[in-house]
Amino acid sequence: MNKNSLIFLLSSVGLIVLPHSANIPPALFGFFSLMLSWRFVCVWRPQYLPTTRILFFLTLLAFALLLSQHRHLLGRDAGTNLFILALGLKLLEIKAERDIYLVTYLAFIVAASLFLYEQSLLIAAYILAVCCALLATLVTINSIQVQTRAALKTAAVIILQAIPMAAIIFILFPRIEAPRWMLFEEKNKAKIGLSDSMEPGSISDLGTSEELVFRVKFTGAIPPPKQRYWRGPVLSYTDGKRWTQLSSQRFEAHTTPPRTTGIAYSYTLLMEAQEKNWVFALELPTQFAKPLAQTGYYQLINLENPTKRAEYQITSYLQYNTQRVTQIEYQDSIQLPREPSDKIKQLVTQLHGFDSKPDAFIQQLLNHFKQEDFHYTLTPPLMEDNPIESFLFTTRRGFCSHYAAAFVYLMRVAHIPARVVTGYQGGEFNTVGNFLEVRQANAHAWAEVWLENQGWVRVDPTAAIAPERIEQQLNLDQLELGGEIFFNASNAKHTNWLKKGLQLWENADYQWQRWVVNYSSNQSNFLSSFGIHDFKTMMQWLMALVGLITVLLSIFLLHQKKKAIDPVLRLYQQFCQKLQPTGLIITSREGAVDFAQRATTALPEHAEMIEEITAAFIQLRYGRVTTRENFIRFAKLVAKFKLNNRRLGWR
Amino acid sequence: MAGEKPVNDAITLTHRRIFILPTQRGLGMLLLIVLLLLIAFVYNNNLAYLLTFLLASVFFITILHTFKSLAGLVVQAGQCKAVFAGEAAGFDIHIHNPNSNERPHCQIKLTKPHSFTLKPHSKITLTLYSTTQKRGWHSAGTVTVFSTYPLGIFYAWSPLRFNVNALVYPKPSAIELPFPEAPSADTHQGASHKGTDDFYGLQSYQAGDSIKHIHWKAFAKGQGLFSKQYSGASTAAEVWLHYDYAAGHNVEERLSQLSRWVIDAEREQIRYGLVLPNLKLMPSNGLSHYQQCLEALALL
Numbered sequence: 034m035n036k037n038s039l040i041f042l043l044s045s046v047g048l049i050v051l052p053h054s055a056n057i058p059p060a061l062f063g064f065f066s067l068m069l070s071w072r073f074v075c076v077w078r079p080q081y082l083p084t085t086r087i088l089f090f091l092t093l094l095a096f097a098l099l100l101s102q103h104r105h106l107l108g109r110d111a112g113t114n115l116f117i118l119a120l121g122l123k124l125l126e127i128k129a130e131r132d133i134y135l136v137t138y139l140a141f142i143v144a145a146s147l148f149l150y151e152q153s154l155l156i157a158a159y160i161l162a163v164c165c166a167l168l169a170t171l172v173t174i175n176s177i178q179v180q181t182r183a184a185l186k187t188a189a190v191i192i193l194q195a196i197p198m199a200a201i202i203f204i205l206f207p208r209i210e211a212p213r214w215m216l217f218e219e220k221n222k223a224k225i226g227l228s229d230s231m232e233p234g235s236i237s238d239l240g241t242s243e244e245l246v247f248r249v250k251f252t253g254a255i256p257p258p259k260q261r262y263w264r265g266p267v268l269s270y271t272d273g274k275r276w277t278q279l280s281s282q283r284f285e286a287h288t289t290p291p292r293t294t295g296i297a298y299s300y301t302l303l304m305e306a307q308e309k310n311w312v313f314a315l316e317l318p319t320q321f322a323k324p325l326a327q328t329g330y331y332q333l334i335n336l337e338n339p340t341k342r343a344e345y346q347i348t349s350y351l352q353y354n355t356q357r358v359t360q361i362e363y364q365d366s367i368q369l370p371r372e373p374s375d376k377i378k379q380l381v382t383q384l385h386g387f388d389s390k391p392d393a394f395i396q397q398l399l400n401h402f403k404q405e406d407f408h409y410t411l412t413p414p415l416m417e418d419n420p421i422e423s424f425l426f427t428t429r430r431g432f433c434s435h436y437a438a439a440f441v442y443l444m445r446v447a448h449i450p451a452r453v454v455t456g457y458q459g460g461e462f463n464t465v466g467n468f469l470e471v472r473q474a475n476a477h478a479w480a481e482v483w484l485e486n487q488g489w490v491r492v493d494p495t496a497a498i499a500p501e502r503i504e505q506q507l508n509l510d511q512l513e514l515g516g517e518i519f520f521n522a523s524n525a526k527h528t529n530w531l532k533k534g535l536q537l538w539e540n541a542d543y544q545w546q547r548w549v550v551n552y553s554s555n556q557s558n559f560l561s562s563f564g565i566h567d568f569k570t571m572m573q574w575l576m577a578l579v580g581l582i583t584v585l586l587s588i589f590l591l592h593q594k595k596k597a598i599d600p601v602l603r604l605y606q607q608f609c610q611k612l613q614p615t616g617l618i619i620t621s622r623e624g625a626v627d628f629a630q631r632a633t634t635a636l637p638e639h640a641e642m643i644e645e646i647t648a649a650f651i652q653l654r655y656g657r658v659t660t661r662e663n664f665i666r667f668a669k670l671v672a673k674f675k676l677n678n679r680r681l682g683w684r
Numbered sequence: 685m686a687g688e689k690p691v692n693d694a695i696t697l698t699h700r701r702i703f704i705l706p707t708q709r710g711l712g713m714l715l716l717i718v719l720l721l722l723i724a725f726v727y728n729n730n731l732a733y734l735l736t737f738l739l740a741s742v743f744f745i746t747i748l749h750t751f752k753s754l755a756g757l758v759v760q761a762g763q764c765k766a767v768f769a770g771e772a773a774g775f776d777i778h779i780h781n782p783n784s785n786e787r788p789h790c791q792i793k794l795t796k797p798h799s800f801t802l803k804p805h806s807k808i809t810l811t812l813y814s815t816t817q818k819r820g821w822h823s824a825g826t827v828t829v830f831s832t833y834p835l836g837i838f839y840a841w842s843p844l845r846f847n848v849n850a851l852v853y854p855k856p857s858a859i860e861l862p863f864p865e866a867p868s869a870d871t872h873q874g875a876s877h878k879g880t881d882d883f884y885g886l887q888s889y890q891a892g893d894s895i896k897h898i899h900w901k902a903f904a905k906g907q908g909l910f911s912k913q914y915s916g917a918s919t920a921a922e923v924w925l926h927y928d929y930a931a932g933h934n935v936e937e938r939l940s941q942l943s944r945w946v947i948d949a950e951r952e953q954i955r956y957g958l959v960l961p962n963l964k965l966m967p968s969n970g971l972s973h974y975q976q977c978l979e980a981l982a983l984l
Contacts, residue, residue, distance in 0.1 A: 109727070134709045134836070138716045141739065145720050148731035157731055164735070168742065168835065175836040176789035177799050183788075187834050191749065195741035202737040203730075211726045341728075552730045583744070590748050591755060 037181060038173035039076055042133060043069065045166035046124065049140045049147075050117055052159065056150045058102045061114050064095060068121035075125075083125050092122055113146040130174060137167050154545040165189050194590075198582045205560070205575040207568055208553040229309070231268055231276040231434050231453060231478060232420075246457060246475070247313060248543055250468040251300045256315065258459060260351050262479065262491065263313035263471060265456030267330035273370040274420055276438060276453050284359040285329030291488065293319055293350035302345045303547055310335040312345060313456050313471070316491065317355075320348035329362070330454075331355070331489075342551045346558075355488030358450065366450030366483060373446045374422060386447035391484055394447055398440065399497040405429070407436075409499035436494040437478040450483035454491070466540030601653045601664065604671045608646055611674055612636075625650055638677060646670050690823075690845040694760035694780075697829065701842045702754050704747060710837030713743055743837065750838040753790060753831040756783045757802075761824060761846035762809065766853060766975070766982075768943070772813040773850035775824045780807045789833045794825065814850075819939065819982045821849040853978040854936065856944040863945060863954075864929035922955040922967045925977075939981050946981070950974045960984055 047069055054062050068091075075082045083091065095118040103111035120139040127133060144160050168188035173181065247263075268276035298315060312325060312333040321327070324337040325345055335343065358366070373381075381387060384397040406429055413431040416423040421442050424435050437453045444451035458477035460469040479493040547555070565571055609619050609628075617635055619628045629647040633640040649667040653659050695701065706714070717740050724732035762776030775794065781787055781802040791797045794812035802808055816822045830841035899910040925945045932938035942958070949956040950969060957967035958977045962984070965977055 130836075131709065134712060138712060141716055141735075142719065142723075145723055145732045145735050148729050148735065149723075149727055152729070152731050157734075160735070161738075164738070171835045171837075172833075175833050177801060191742055191745060191834065192738070195738055195745050198741035198744065199734065199737040202740065203734050206733065206737065208728070208733075209725075211728060549734065550730055553728055586745065587748055590752055 035173065036076060038133075038170055039127070040073075041166065041173060041181060041184075042136060042170040043073055043076070043124065045163055045170060046120065046136065046140050048163045048166065049144050049160075050120070052147055052151070052156060053113065053117060053143070056147075057110075057114050057117060060098055061102065061118065064098055065117050065121040068124055072124040072127075088122070088125060091125070095122060109146070109149050113143070113149070116142050116146060133170065133174060137170060140167055152546075152550045154542055157545075157549075161192070165192050168192065194586060198579060198586075201578045201582060202575065203552070204556075205565075205571050205578070207571055208556050229266055229278055231438065231455060232274055244473045245305055246307075246471050246473055247305060248303045248468050248470050248546075249300050249315075249460065250303070250466075251298060253299060254296055255462075255469070256298055256351055259496075261459050261469070262316045262454075262477075262493075263457040263460075263475075264316045264318070264332055264454060265311050265313050266332060267452055267454050267481070269330075269365045269452040270368060271370060271438070271442070279365055281329030283329075284361040288329050288359065288362075289356045291317060291319070291331070291353045291355040293317070293353045295350055295352035297348050297350055299346070299348045302347055303543075303551065304335075304343050304345070306342050310337075314347050315349035316351070317353045318347050318349045319353075322346060342546065342554075344547070344551055344554050353488070354486075357488075358483055363450055363483070366452050367445050367448055369442075369445050373442075376422060376426065377443070377446055380425065381443055381446050384443075386443065391447075391449045391482065394449070395444075395482065395492055398443060399492075399494060402436065402494055402498045407498050409495065433495040434478040436498060437480045440480045440492065440494040444480070444482055452481050454479050454481050458493075463536050463539050463543070466536075466543050468540075468543060470539060470543075599654070601650065601659075601667065604668055605646075605650045605654075608650075608671045608674060611671075611676060614676065625654075636676075639674075642670070642674055646674060690847040692847045694758050694778075695844050695846075697754050697757045697759065697842050699751075699755070701844070702751060702840055703842065704751055704838055704840040707832060707837055707839045710743070710746075710839075713739070713837050717743065742835075746835050746838055749834050750831060750840045752785065753787055753833040754829060754840050754842060757781060757787070757790070757829065759827070759829060759844055761827075761848040764824070764848055764850045766851035766978070767816055768853045769816050769819050769855040772815050773822055773852065774811045774813050775827075775846075775848060775850065776809055776811050777827060778807060778809050779829075781805065787831075787833075790829060790831045793828045793830065797830075816850065816852045819852050819854040819936075821983075822852045824848045824850070851979060851982055853982045854939040854943040856947050857932075857937070857940040859931075859941075860944070860948070861931060861941065863923045863949065864926055922957070923949060924957045924959055924967070925949065926959045927961055928959075935984070939984060943978065943981050946974065946977045 050062075050065055050069075071081070071083075099111070099114055099118060102114065116139060120136065120143055123132065123136050123139060127136065141164070144164060147156065147160060165185065165188050168191065169181070169184040172184040172187045176184070266278050267281075268278055270277050270279050297319075299320075300315070302312065302314065304312060312335050314321070314333045317331055318327065318333055321333060322345070324335055325333050325347075326336055327333055333345075333347070381394075384394060384401055386394045386397075389397070408430045409432060410430045411432050413424075413435060414428050416428060420435075421439050424431055424439055425443075434453075434455075441451040441453050455476070455478045457471045457475040458479070459475050460471040462469050477495070479491060479495065481489045481491055483489050552559075560566070560571065565574055605625070612618075612632060615636065617628075617632050623631075625647050629643050632643050636643070646667070649663065649670060653663055653667055717736055720732060720736040720739065723729070724736050758780040760778045760780075762778050764773060764775050767773045777792065779790075779792070779800070779802065781804060784804045786804055787800075787802040789799060789801060791799050792810060792812065794814050798810055798812070800808055800810060812824075812827065814822070814825065824846055827844045827846065828841050829844065830839060832839050902908070902910050923945075925942055927938060927942065930938040930941040930945075932941055946956065946958070953969060955967040955969050956977070958965040958980060960980060963980050965973070965980065
């Protein structure tokens with residue numbers, strides 16, 4: 034076994050397992066590292082290789098380790114760990130060439146298992162590079178005296194040539210969901226998004242993370258930033274502190290469909306993996322396909338597994354009229370935990386809540402927020418006991434959920450049906466990829482009131498107190514610092530190029546997620562646009578394209594460039610061809626002089642010419658100095674040479 | 685696989701002559717691809733799918749690469765020296781790479797494989813040995829040029845049969861018998877020294893004596909340098925090596941004995957003639973006579 038290829042193999046195996054360090058238990062990773070280092074030492078000190086007995090003991094130890102971590106050997110985690118341990122043990126038992134192949138194949142499986150944990154563009158590029166190194170190991174053991182660099186190059190060339198075909202198969206290979214019995218129970222790894230309840234006073238529960246929640250690609254017009262409300266769960270029940278959802282099944286059968294006007298916005302929504310089955314559509318979604326469904330609160334939910342990234346086609350209208358409400362819905366929307374305090378009633382009276390029209394009262398209340406000493410902050414003081422009253426009269430500091438909760442509460446006091454809507458607001462537009470990115474930091478809460486003839490109408494009290502929050506992006510550095518938020522546009526200029534680069538990267542990542550990672554869910558859409566609808570046509574195209582690529586590659590690979598023939602030799606061959614009709618054919622063992630001798634005896638009348646041509650040829654081909662004139666003379670001689678008609682039997 | 689008929693000319697390895705099949709390792713890789721496909725399917729993981737398809741394409745493309753490592757080579761059989769039965773006959777094989785791609789690892793096999801590397805537009809000559817058993821013409825058999833480059837998952841080979849034969853002389857008998865007493869019952873033998881062994885004594889070595897005539901055994905025993913003396917002094921003796929007088933139960937044993945005598949006679953520089961049932965070679969010596977005699981024995 035060549036030492037070089039062994040080092041090569043061990044390094045690539047190490048590189049394959051390295052990213053797994055985050056995914057597998059430390060004990061197992063430690064065990065594998067130990068095996069790998071042991072084998073590395075043995076490259077130079079083969080006497081330290083374990084005996085069969087020690088190897089058996091190590092195998093038992095590995096099994097014990099595995100069983101201590103997992104109760105069974107199926108599933109993603111246990112399977113990955115099993116393969117990693119097997120790889121580690123097999124490293125210590127490389128005896129023949131076939132063991133190297135086994136190790137390489139195991140490493141490929143471990144590489145594939147990494148994709149079950151992470152699917153970013155970076156990790157894919159990394160794995161591709163390491164796969165190249167693994168193939169290069171195979172190249173080194175299949176050739177004598179091939180340098181490591183040359184082997185890597187060969188492997189890279191093979192992989193590069195394989196990519197077009199792999200892409201074709203990837204695009205056309207039919208994706209079928211695995212049957213349920215094949216799926217192993219997995220712990221839910223989805224990230225926590227919006228909560229299904231809201232408790233404004235207790236903690237600062239606004240997510241400030243940059244984590245991506247979904248991306249939106251509009252096919253036509255893009256709604257203005259102020260109008261980008263992504264509807265999530267609707268909270269209509271409150272106990273005075275907490276706001277929670279109520280089931281919409283109690284009334285949704287009686288809900289009249291909303292009437293829509295204005296522009297229809299069609300878009301593709303690419304949701305990241307979620308814990309909940311909520312799908313955040315632009316207010317108000319009207320058209321959507323399975324597996325989506327709409328609740329009585331006009332919220333879209335996914336009826337299938339939400340823990341996978343998925344793509345949906347949705348159409349929404351910004352102008353809508355939801356019309357009547359049912360009795361139950363009305364009752365739910367004016368529900369209050371107890372009789373409001375006098376202080377609150379006094380405020381509502383002061384703002385003409387009881388004696389003016391609902392929209393007048395709404396305006397009054399928003400003005401109240403605007404004119405009084407209310408502040409928008411992400412780190413408000415705690416308001417444990419009576420959050421709404423403390424907020425309205427004492428602290429007057431809060432973020433969206435404080436304003437939304439207080440607003441809805443006061444509406445209900447004035448007998449106007451109102452409820453809190455949570456979701457996301459805004460989103461950053463990626464100019465490179467032409468799509469909108471909505472992050473966890475865009476989480477928002479607003480209010481919805483029901484008005485006669487208008488149906489449910491959105492009112493965002495936060496917009497009144499901090500319109501910048503709605504119109505611009507939050508500066509997240511400031512969010513981290515806490516305190517009051519200032520929206521400073523000049524700051525953005527300094528980081529423009531950085532932002533551009535970031536957008537570029539985000540776009541690449543988006544395209545990657547959309548076209549590669551999430552391809553299963555939009556394969557049929559994509560292929561339909563090419564007129565490929567069914568399994569049979571898919572297979573036919575697959576065969577045809579793979580065949581085409583094979584032909585192209587064969588031509589590219591196997592086409593041998595003919596060595597350029599010396600023009601002198603070519604002219605001489607022409608001369609020989611001219612002699613051919615007389616039966617004079619130069620043999621491979623014959624020199625030009627010998628041939629000339631034969632030719633002159635056979636054709637005495639051409640003797641002079643033949644000798645002249647031969648002499649010129651010898652001088653040009655073997656002579657020390659060859660000039661352009663000589664060549665031209667030779668060319669003319671050959672051109673002039675012509676057999677006698679008699680010789681050709683024309684007579 | 686016998687393949688095509690034996691040929692005299694150079695053979696260019698083309699798609700008609702190159703066969704290709706996956707090796708055991710290649711089948712292992714297929715198994716790996718199926719396993720990866722299963723993982724991708726169960727987890728509906730598109731990156732795992734991508735890796736699977738990439739490996740499948742690599743597998744497929746390796747067919748072309750392995751084929752390419754042989755395609756275009758020009759193989760020609762060269763000279764082959766005559767040998768005695770039981771010795772290994774060496775066949776010269778010239779391999780020419782007329783193309784601009786390097787052949788990093790090819791192998792050629794007659795009885796055991798040899799590896800070779802060919803740079804673009806270069807030639808190599810290898811001698812392949814094959815053990816002979818019987819006298820007569822020994823055919824080179826099938827020369828297999830093969831390669832598993834680059835990944836060892838495919839085995840491309842080309843069985844080549846050349847019209848080259850090695851002449852195999854009969855194996856010389858191990859028993860040293862004196863040359864036959866009586867020449868053939870030929871009536872025209874009057875001129876020869878009849879009934880005598882040509883060797884008649886030893887004499888002290890004198891400058892000018894042939895080295896071949898030195899009695900080395902005596903020299904080895906420390907008895908000094910002696911030259912063997914043959915009757916007729918200056919002219920070499922003459923023997924007739926007659927098929928009928930050769931000891932042996934069957935043809936092969938007799939030929940084997942004759943072969944031994946031819947070797948001995950040539951070594952002793954005796955003029956020897958050969959009489960076979962169908963052929964008679966007049967007494968002479970020298971390399972060409974020696975080869976003529978042995979060839980006659982080989983082909984009887």
